[in-house]
Amino acid sequence: MAFSTILLYHHLLILVLFLLHAPPCPAAGGSWSILLPSIGISAMHMQLLPNDRVVMYDRTDFGVSNISLPNGKCRPNSTDCSAHSVEYDVISNTIRPLMVLTNVWCSSGTLMPDGRLVQTGGWADGYRRVKIYKSCSKCDWKEIPNGLNQQRWYATNHLLPDGRQIIIGGRQAFNYEFYPKMSASENSPSFPFLVQTNDPNVENNLYPFVFLYPDGNLFVFANNRAILFNYSKNQVVKTYPTMPGGQPRNYPSTGSAVLLPLRLKKGIVESVEVLVCGGAPKGAFANANNGRFDGALDTCGRIKISDPNPQWVMETMPLARVMGDMLLLPNGHVLIINGASAGVAGWELGRNPVLSPVTYRPDNQIGSRFEVQNPSTKPRVYHSTAVLLRDGRVLVGGSNPHDKYVFTNVLYPTELSLEAFSPSYLDSSSSSLRPRILSPKSKTKIRYGKRVDVTFMVSGGVDLKSVVVTLVSPSFNTHSFSMNQRLLVLDSGNSTKALGKSTYKVSVTAPPSGNFAPSSNYILYVVHKEIPSTGIWVRMQR
CATH class of the missing domain: 2.60.40.10 (Immunoglobulins)
Incomplete structure (x- = not known):
């Protein structure tokens, strides 16, 4: 072989090795700050209220948290005098403990038009409970026994045009219902789509992705499939193609999804698109339970659901991610944050935290939409949360992959801190x-x-x-x-x-x-x- 040919192969080999080990794309910026080193609970659920306070809550059945209830209060019929819910005041950067009576573990909720947070379901004694929180300096949770027709655990809620919320699915709940009820006899219509997308070995259709379409129907995605659903008539309006590859995207193969920005022109929206990213491959749940942690999915599927013949367009993320959160930023970009690069959702089942958020610019050309952001130092894996704040920061909390609060001698300790990610648009250079x-x-x-x-x-x-x-x-x-x-x-x-x-x-x-x-x-x-x-x-x- 000629020396020049050997030299060319050598250069090509160096180039290939560089590309394999080079970062997927340059870091675009953003910065992190710790707001509070501990809020006393691990924030499994999070909702911003219209007074710039954030309600957070965790389970109630693991023992005591690290924050006490006020005035010597204890939960009824319990020796647990700690809080499992708190209200965070964004302006003053302070925490106030709240009392929840029944278990809110893996529940759901909606901010109602009057500013109340209506939480639905949970575990055991919380299965059919409705809890309402109206924020004030001394307010607390109020609970409604049997507020739901069905047990709701891992359900999804969505606010409807009539001011009610729909509650869809949950573990072994292949139906939906509304809150508040029109009458005491209002039933829970069956929802066969949840049966069809249920994997009997692992489910993979819990916390379905639900978005209100501008014609009043609901886009519902579960496992790897999606439909447009008329909830008033209990009819499927349209069935979308299965996402290419057929990999599961819902709990416990937990990906995330957003309805991309709706651009209004003369009272209409010409294009309605959904983006679904990340998750875990088929078999990952069983493998993780046996100590083998499959790599997370690095793909996103984007579909223009307003097209007459909609098709998925697949894109590759720079960082594979399971248990990531997708948030719409005020400028229409999508932030993908939190999560892990191996395993699935569940206690002790995730590995290799992904510390760097990624932004996605939906208006860019395909191939130039993702930008890796500066990393946090805190793993945010199972049971982590994130919400957009009014000032443009993203509030990040939670992470507890254990069935108790565990702070030592584990891979990923229970995380009680609260931090903020400031996207690059908040840099002083842009003032x-x-x-x-x-x-x-x-x-x-x-x-x-x-x-x-x-x-x-x-x-x-x-x-x-x-x-x-x-x-x-x-x-x-x-x-x-x-x-x-x-x-x-x-x-x-x-x-x-x-x-x-x-x-x-x-x-x-x-x-x-x-x-x-x-x-x-x-x-x-x-x-x-x-x-x-x-x-x-x-x-x-x-």
């Missing part, structure tokens, strides 16, 4: 581009289809064509899925104009109906060159 909303004022009521004038300031120069206004719903997060999550890009008709030095106005049209944005509390942002303002709370209503 001159960041809008500041002047009006409307927080808590403004916005009516469907009406014009809303938004005035804002930007200290630096403004590209008027790059200004958009987004509306984000605060989601209920648990087990790698953010229920009720949606982001709308409001129709502005290129109306942004200067009012004076550094002051501008953009006129937008509110969503036309509750099918697009159910009546409730939302965060409104002005975004300039992909840099969002601090949001303001607004209330969508008829």
Whole structure:
């Protein structure tokens, strides 16, 4: 073989080795900060409230937590005087313990239009309970026995256009129901799709991914399949193709999903897309229980569910991930955070935490959508959570892969800390581009289809064509899925104009109906060159 040929092979070998070991793509930034070293509980469930407080809760059946109930209180008929729920005040960075009476383990919930958090189901004595929390300085959980028709454990909830929430599925619950009930006799219609997607050995269809479609139907994804469902008539409207590869994406092969931003133009949304990412391959649950931890899935499936003949488009993430959370950021990007790169969801069943978040830019060309972000130092694996805050940070908590609180001599100790991830749009270098909303004022009521004038300031120069206004719903997060999550890009008709030095106005049209944005509390942002303002709370209503 000629020397030149040998040299060429040598160079090619070096290039291949470099590509194999090179990072998948450059880190784009973002920063981490510890907010509180301990909140006393591991935050398994998390919901932002419209007063900038966050309710978090864990199980109640593992023993005592690391925070006491106030005033010497104890749970009834128990020696447990610790709290298993807390309220975190974002503004003051403080924690207040709350009392839950029955077990909220692996439950679900929805922020209702009046600002109450309505939690549903749980384990054992919490199976059919409904718990309601209305935030105030001395408020606590109120419980409704037998508030549900069926036992709900690992169910998914979604707020509906009529102001009620639908509760879908749960372990061995192949049906759905509503809360509040129209009447005491209201039943729980069967849902054969959950039977069809149930793996008898491992399920893989718990916490199904559910999104409200703009025609009022529900997109429901379970295991590796999806349908469009008319819940009023209990009819399947459309069946979508199985995701290519047929790998499971729901608990315990836990991936995550988002409804991509809905862009409104003249009262319609031309394109409705869903993105499903990560999970674990078939057989991973059985293997993990036998001490073999399969690599997580590194694929995402994206489908335009508004197409007449929708098809999945597969993409490859730079980092494989199971038990990751997917959050919509105010600028329409998707943040993929938390999780592990091997194993499945369940006690002691995950390995190799993924410390680096990844952002996904849905408007970029395929192949250039993912960007790896700076890593945390804290593993956030099973039972970790994340929610978007009004100031654009992402609140991250939880992680407890054990059936008790265990802090030593384990791979991944129970995590009680609370931290924040600040995306790169919060860097100080962007301060001159960041809008500041002047009006409307927080808590403004916005009516469907009406014009809303938004005035804002930007200290630096403004590209008027790059200004958009987004509306984000605060989601209920648990087990790698953010229920009720949606982001709308409001129709502005290129109306942004200067009012004076550094002051501008953009006129937008509110969503036309509750099918697009159910009546409730939302965060409104002005975004300039992909840099969002601090949001303001607004209330969508008829």
